[in-house]
Amino acid sequence: xxxxxxxxxxxxxxxxxxxxxxxxxxxxxxxxxxxxxxxxxxxxxxxxxxxxxxxxxxxxxxxxxxxxxxxxxxxxxxxxxxxxxxxxxxxxxxxxxxxxxxxxxxxxxxxxxxxxxxxxxxxxxxxxxxxxxxxxxxxxxxxxxxxxxxxxxxxxxxxxxxxxxxxxxxxxxxxxxxxxxxxxxxxxxxxxxxxxxxxxxxxxxxxxxxxxxxxxxxxxxxxxxxxxxxxxxxxxxxxxxxxxxxxxxxxxxxxxxxxxxxxxxxxxxxxxxxxxxxxxxxxxxxxxxxxxxxxxxxxxxxxxxxxxxxxxxxxxxxxxxxxxxxxxxxxxxxxxxxxxxxxxxxxxxxxxxxxxxxxxxxxxxxxxxxxxxxxxxxxxxxxxxxxxxxxxxxxxxxxxxxxxxxxxxxxxxxxxxxxxxxxxxxxxxxxxxxxxxxxxxxxxxxxxxxxxxxxxxxxxxxxxxxxxxxxxxxxxxxxxxxxxxxxxxxxxxxxxxxxxxxxxxxxxxxxxxxxxxxxxxxxxxxxxxxxxxxxxxxxxxxxxxxxxxxxxxxxxxxxxxxxxxxxxxxxxxxxxxxxxxxxxxxxxxxxxxxxxxxxxxxxxxxxxxxxxxxxxxxxxxxxxxxxxxxxxxxxxxxxxxxxxxxxxx
Amino acid sequence: xxxxxxxxxxxxxxxxxxxxxxxxxxxxxxxxxxxxxxxxxxxxxxxxxxxxxxxxxxxxxxxxxxxxxxxxxxxxxxxxxxxxxxxxxxxxxxxxxxxxxxxxxxxxxxxxxxxxxxxxxxxxxxxxxxxxxxxxxxxxxxxxxxxxxxxxxxxxxxxxxxxxxxxxxxxxxxxxxxxxxxxxxxxxxxxxxxxxxxxxxxxxxxxxxxxxxxxxxxxxxxxxxxxxxxxxxxxxxxxxxxxxxxxxxxxxxxxxxxxxxxxxxxxxxxxxxxxxxxxxxxxxxxxxxxxxxxxxxxxxxxxxxxxxxxxxxxxxxxxxxxxxxxxx
Numbered sequence: 001x002x003x004x005x006x007x008x009x010x011x012x013x014x015x016x017x018x019x020x021x022x023x024x025x026x027x028x029x030x031x032x033x034x035x036x037x038x039x040x041x042x043x044x045x046x047x048x049x050x051x052x053x054x055x056x057x058x059x060x061x062x063x064x065x066x067x068x069x070x071x072x073x074x075x076x077x078x079x080x081x082x083x084x085x086x087x088x089x090x091x092x093x094x095x096x097x098x099x100x101x102x103x104x105x106x107x108x109x110x111x112x113x114x115x116x117x118x119x120x121x122x123x124x125x126x127x128x129x130x131x132x133x134x135x136x137x138x139x140x141x142x143x144x145x146x147x148x149x150x151x152x153x154x155x156x157x158x159x160x161x162x163x164x165x166x167x168x169x170x171x172x173x174x175x176x177x178x179x180x181x182x183x184x185x186x187x188x189x190x191x192x193x194x195x196x197x198x199x200x201x202x203x204x205x206x207x208x209x210x211x212x213x214x215x216x217x218x219x220x221x222x223x224x225x226x227x228x229x230x231x232x233x234x235x236x237x238x239x240x241x242x243x244x245x246x247x248x249x250x251x252x253x254x255x256x257x258x259x260x261x262x263x264x265x266x267x268x269x270x271x272x273x274x275x276x277x278x279x280x281x282x283x284x285x286x287x288x289x290x291x292x293x294x295x296x297x298x299x300x301x302x303x304x305x306x307x308x309x310x311x312x313x314x315x316x317x318x319x320x321x322x323x324x325x326x327x328x329x330x331x332x333x334x335x336x337x338x339x340x341x342x343x344x345x346x347x348x349x350x351x352x353x354x355x356x357x358x359x360x361x362x363x364x365x366x367x368x369x370x371x372x373x374x375x376x377x378x379x380x381x382x383x384x385x386x387x388x389x390x391x392x393x394x395x396x397x398x399x400x401x402x403x404x405x406x407x408x409x410x411x412x413x414x415x416x417x418x419x420x421x422x423x424x425x426x427x428x429x430x431x432x433x434x435x436x437x438x439x440x441x442x443x444x445x446x447x448x449x450x451x452x453x454x455x456x457x458x459x460x461x462x463x464x465x466x467x468x469x470x471x472x473x474x475x476x477x478x479x480x481x482x483x484x485x486x487x488x489x490x491x492x493x494x495x496x497x498x499x500x501x502x503x504x505x506x507x508x509x510x511x512x513x514x515x516x517x518x519x520x521x522x523x524x525x526x527x528x529x530x531x532x533x534x535x536x537x538x539x540x541x542x543x544x545x546x547x548x549x550x551x552x553x554x555x556x557x558x559x560x561x562x563x564x565x566x567x568x569x570x571x572x573x574x575x576x577x578x579x580x581x582x583x584x585x586x587x588x589x590x591x592x593x594x595x596x597x598x599x600x601x602x603x604x605x606x607x608x609x610x611x612x613x614x615x616x617x618x619x620x621x622x623x624x625x626x627x628x629x630x631x632x633x634x635x636x637x638x639x640x641x642x643x644x645x646x647x648x649x
Numbered sequence: 650x651x652x653x654x655x656x657x658x659x660x661x662x663x664x665x666x667x668x669x670x671x672x673x674x675x676x677x678x679x680x681x682x683x684x685x686x687x688x689x690x691x692x693x694x695x696x697x698x699x700x701x702x703x704x705x706x707x708x709x710x711x712x713x714x715x716x717x718x719x720x721x722x723x724x725x726x727x728x729x730x731x732x733x734x735x736x737x738x739x740x741x742x743x744x745x746x747x748x749x750x751x752x753x754x755x756x757x758x759x760x761x762x763x764x765x766x767x768x769x770x771x772x773x774x775x776x777x778x779x780x781x782x783x784x785x786x787x788x789x790x791x792x793x794x795x796x797x798x799x800x801x802x803x804x805x806x807x808x809x810x811x812x813x814x815x816x817x818x819x820x821x822x823x824x825x826x827x828x829x830x831x832x833x834x835x836x837x838x839x840x841x842x843x844x845x846x847x848x849x850x851x852x853x854x855x856x857x858x859x860x861x862x863x864x865x866x867x868x869x870x871x872x873x874x875x876x877x878x879x880x881x882x883x884x885x886x887x888x889x890x891x892x893x894x895x896x897x898x899x900x901x902x903x904x905x906x907x908x909x910x911x912x913x914x915x916x917x918x919x920x921x922x923x924x925x926x927x928x929x930x931x932x933x934x935x936x937x938x939x940x941x942x943x944x945x946x947x948x949x950x951x952x953x954x955x956x957x958x959x960x961x962x963x964x965x966x967x968x969x970x971x972x973x974x975x976x977x
Contacts, residue, residue, distance in 0.1 A: 242735070243735060244711075274739065275739040278927035279749055280828075312922065313922045315923065319809075510685060
């Protein structure tokens with residue numbers, strides 16, 4: 001009971017647990033015909049021996065499916081690792097529940113359920129997590145997955161400073177890195193330097209990295225041959241394979257998306273990696289040792305194969321998607337379902353054999369204007385640092401018009417704020433200073449003493465220079481540039497002269513990192529993302545374009561500058577949230593943090609997108625009609641792609 | 650002859666060294682490096698990378714070494730070990746990536762070259778012999794249009810037509826069912842049907858240029874006294890035409906062979922991107938965008954080597970074809 005209590009307090013849903021308990025009774029398992037053939041031929045052991053003693057039971061969304069078919073997807077570049085991770089590689093220790101519109105959310109992020117780990121015990125203060133692995137769980141090559149693999153990750157990968165010189169933030173508490181102990185073959189204990197209340201939530205985020213550094217990603221029996229702790233010739237092997245060092249070679253060999261030989265725990269295992277073959281496609285086939293079954297004991301996944309085309313030209317992706325060449329395309333897979341392409345997709349629905357679904361993009365704001373409050377020029381710094389000035393500029397933006405003209409009406413005129421679906425939504429925060437009123441904005445600027453104007457009607461700053469500044473915009477999103485042109489027009493009416501400078505993202509980032517910018521535009525995600533990457537609620541890194549140097553202070557980066565009281569208080573609160581294991585208390589702390597953001601009015605938000613859309617093969621089943629998506633909430637992985645299936649004609 | 654070749658090879662080496670230095674440094678010119686480009690990409694998806702992690706990556710890839718050191722590491726590996734380095738973006742040895750794509754690139758280059766010759770040779774001769782007739786004007790008109798339409802636009806239009814009216818797959822060189830199948834007659838035919846659009850797109854502009862050159866050269870030759878003399882001797886019109894003036898006018902066909910390969914490997918980039926062809930051009934473009942300097946650098950080196958070797962070969966061919974050219 002202690003365990004259950006601890007779990008529910010930590011926000012871990014119990015559905016998965018109760019399901020695995022119900023499975024304790026022995027039953028007959030079924031498998032895909034293609035695997036049955038291989039069992040028949042003696043190439044594979046029978047399904048009972050391949051599954052763990054307690055397979056995880058996944059309840060199909062609508063109905064028990066049938067085996068077969070190929071799931072055809074698309075990614076936009078060889079480094080777009082997050083597409084395979086989100087679709088076919090979401091097998092962490094724990095996972096997020098499938099979000100449903102009627103699901104009540106108790107925490108800041110959607111609830112977490114057990115996955116690769118069968119269950120977890122958490123001590124009173126949340127500093128020790130004991131994970132139980134599944135008895136008899138196997139890697140995709142049939143070798144057992146045990147505590148030894150976790151220990152290999154901990155001792156030889158995570159703790160190896162050559163492989164990972166920096167420790168990931170989730171694993172460090174009070175400056176002490178994680179310690180992992182092996183209790184027995186299926187039990188490991190994670191001990192932290194202090195309370196780590198959001199560990200499970202963090203572990204449920206997608207491992208969006210070619211070098212995952214996670215306890216479920218390093219099969220010891222395969223990888224030890226590339227590691228000098230186990231193989232004295234590792235460096236020579238690496239050289240012979242064309243790598244520059246054993247570190248590089250080890251990382252390539254441990255890269256599930258490029259090395260087909262690496263054993264994995266995923267539902268589909270890569271057989272042709274990124275850059276192999278003609279280099280145009282990633283292919284994955286079902287994992288015969290996958291540890292999940294449906295409610296009738298059929299081993300998952302239902303779908304036999306997955307192909308992910310690598311296409312860098314968006315027009316080609318669009319044309320192929322409209323032709324029905326992909327089974328699932330949206331703003332997170334393929335990235336071509338923009339508002340302006342909706343018409344094309346609509347016209348080709350019949351011939352392409354797809355239909356539409358809704359994606360809640362979890363964007364807090366798609367266009368945020370940041371004025372650099374830590375500017376090197378003292379006059380501009382004073383001006384941008386003045387809250388009334390920012391409020392005046394915000395009041396002088398006709399958001400309705402911008403949204404109508406640039407985003408074809410697909411947005412709400414909000415500041416940077418959580419989405420209305422979230423328990424953290426604050427309507428007042430969303431709508432403050434969004435009422436378009438040129439007269440009022442002029443009044444506000446007048447009251448700041450900016451009353452002198454030059455011959456062109458541009459206000460003069462305290463040192464007599466005209467009030468003119470440059471906004472840096474990355475060329476990757478055309479709507480940003482179009483909106484900025486409109487905003488330039490509105491601000492001209494209040495005597496502010498805006499210059500627009502478009503550049504490549506890398507150049508923009510360099511300018512910002514060096515604190516050389518006046519103002520810049522970017523977007524922010526909400527929900528789980530605002531918890532793990534809250535840079536638009538307080539300066540948590542250099543990428544907080546409104547206060548680069550304060551963010552650099554928080555992360556011990558270059559050019560740090562000590563921030564004032566309010567952001568410092570937020571930084572404290574943020575640390576507390578991660579230490580807090582009580583979900584309700586965490587939410588209160590987050591609300592407190594957001595209240596300060598609201599009060600401080602760091603940035604000027606222009607629009608929050610309403611809903612994105614996606615297109616899906618009409619024969620694909622068990623996919624929710626509305627999907628939640630964000631960087632940290634795994635889409636579509638959290639909807640259990642292993643139980644998607646194709647209805648027969 | 651041998652001295653000529655030896656001298657040319659020395660020049661070639663000097664050229665290649667100069668090119669290698671230039672490319673390496675030009676690739677480094679844009680702001681940032683591979684790590685900043687990668688971080689920019691991650692930022693777009695909403696992920697922020699720890700400064701410590703960025704520093705670690707830079708150290709691992711050797712990006713914080715001074716430029717001359719980076720250059721020496723790169724070039725010495727190529728020269729002494731035949732190792733073209735490691736692509737940061739693909740995380741694979743550059744050589745693997747290149748060889749995978751070069752094969753199909755050469756096939757397409759060859760097919761396109763044959764297409765250009767097959768079309769432009771007869772048309773060029775026809776337009777010269779039947780100068781200022783309706784046929785000449787028509788061929789010239791079509792040729793100029795082919796030259797004037799930007800390749801990528803032409804590719805998009807052809808793709809749209811095939812999408813709208815024919816039930817063929819769009820882009821790529823293989824249908825999905827053959828993509829990873831072993832070679833068979835079916836796969837060969839499938840490749841053939843997918844090669845039609847790229848060949849037409851890449852071929853049209855080259856065809857137009859060659860038609861014009863051949864026509865002009867041939868017109869010059871036809872007016873020369875030896876033609877009249879031969880005709881007076883009663884040599885048949887067809888034999889007369891093919892044996893002498895056409896042979897002389899063929900020079901441009903041969904002298905351009907050397908450029909065809911590099912143009913197709915790099916110049917067809919936009920077309921290959923639009924048509925989603927598994928060729929080398931898009932790979933180079935991607936490498937440049939993501940500042941994957943070893944891939945991009947090795948690539949450009951390879952192209953330069955091809956151009957230089959191709960030029961030498963075409964010079965030798967030309968000398969063989971036209972004895973009037975001396976080895977000087």
